[in-house]
Amino acid sequence: MPPRVLLAACEALPRGDGDEDILLPALSRLGFDADWIVWDDPGNAAAEADLVMLRATWDYSARRAEFLRWCESVPRLRNFANVVRWNTDKAYLLELAGAGLSVVPTQLVAPGGQPEWPEDDFVVKPSVGAGSRGAKRFSAGAMADAREHLAALHDGGYSVLVQPYQSDVDTHGETAMVFIGGRYSHAFTKGAMLGGSAVDASGLFVSERLEVADPGAALRSFAEDAMDAAASVLGMPRTDLLYARVDVVRGADGAPTLLEFELAEPSLGLKLAGERAADRLAAAVGAVV
Ligand SMILES: Nc1ncnc2c1ncn2[C@@H]1O[C@H](COP(=O)(O)OP(=O)(O)O)[C@@H](O)[C@H]1O
Ligand SMILES: [Mg+2]
Structure with missing residues (x-):
């Protein structure tokens, strides 16, 4: 049987956003049986796959603990679960x-805490987040709005990053x-x-x-x-x-x-970069499967 490679996505985008459309054929050309799974679908075949690659699992930010438990349960996950744990918190x-x-100057503000508000435009965003969701830009004069956004993220259980806006x-x-x-x-x-x-x-x-x-x-x-x-x-x-x-x-x-x-x-x-980039990723999969 050909080695099985599964790309993990989420329920709202079960085949990603289209960027991997050229990766599946690249994997096939190298002899892999490649397909998508939805990470929190209990029937998915992640446990049996020769390699599971996180690709479009973009709904985890509100339930990161559950997502990391799943990552740790997958025997052959790339990147590794400990890497995903480290990297899914912008701390x-x-x-x-x-x-x-x-690194862009960063204050990490846990729930209950307050930052030193920057003098110029700044960004307030959750430390766990993807796709720009929850990230907002404020001008130094809009402190009340910034405080409100900080409180809303804290109430949602998030730690918060405050950074000067990089113009x-x-x-x-x-x-x-x-x-x-x-x-x-x-x-x-x-x-x-x-x-x-x-x-x-x-x-x-x-x-x-x-x-x-x-x-x-x-x-x-x-x-x-x-x-x-x-x-x-x-x-x-x-x-x-x-x-x-x-x-x-x-x-x-x-x-x-x-x-x-x-x-x-x-x-x-990958789509922007073209087929050769997809081939490189498929070859890198081949080097570890
Ligand atoms: N300090 C910053 N200065 C300017 N733009 C920012 C800053 N932080 C975030 N952004 C904007 O918000 C987007 C999302 O923030 P980012 O930190 O990349 O989180 P994620 O992509 O994980 O949601 C960035 O692509 C960038 O356009
Ligand atoms: Mg980003």
Whole structure:
């Protein structure tokens, strides 16, 4: 029997958002029997699969504990469950900053706590979240609204991140650099998300404007440092990360700085990057199955 590879999605988007449409044929070309499952469907075949890859499990943020229990129950999950646990709480940003990486200045505010409110525009967002949901931008004058948003997230049980708004996002967007099997594969840019873009019909993510990009030497080398820092904090070789996405903006001084390091269920921009990127991911699956 051909080895079985399952891509995990969620009930609202049981075959993802279309980005993996070229991955399934790439896996088939390498002789895999590849298909989708819904992660919380009790009848799914995750336990028997030769590899389960998280792809579009974007409904976990309100029930992360349940999601992590499921991840831990899957014998051959990639990325590994401990990586998913670490990465699904943006508190990891503070660890990467502690490891010497330049990270967007981040305050982590547990329920009951209050931040030191930034002087200029800032962002308030849940520490567990995806698809830009719950992320809001405030101007320094809109403190009452910001306090209200903080309280609403706290009431929902979330810890909260408060960050200065990175205005480079408005001009250049963020640059997402994708690594497959620990090696750089491709990059794309994503336009600013907090300007009132519409939420997708699934309700799970704010619609995005993506474009293929050449990140240039400075951002590329920063992404390598970010990969090394994450591997070192996780205590594993970076080649153990089947996929990773490093989201970078340029800070006020123009230097690359980390906005997000995605190891759980990032969109990999495969469709934008094309068949060769899908082939690289399929080959990386082949290297571990
Ligand atoms: N500090 C920030 N400055 C500018 N834009 C931000 C900031 N934090 C978040 N955003 C915007 O909100 C979006 C979602 O935030 P992000 O931290 O990437 O969380 P997630 O993608 O997991 O929902 C980003 O893509 C970016 O456009
Ligand atoms: Mg993001």
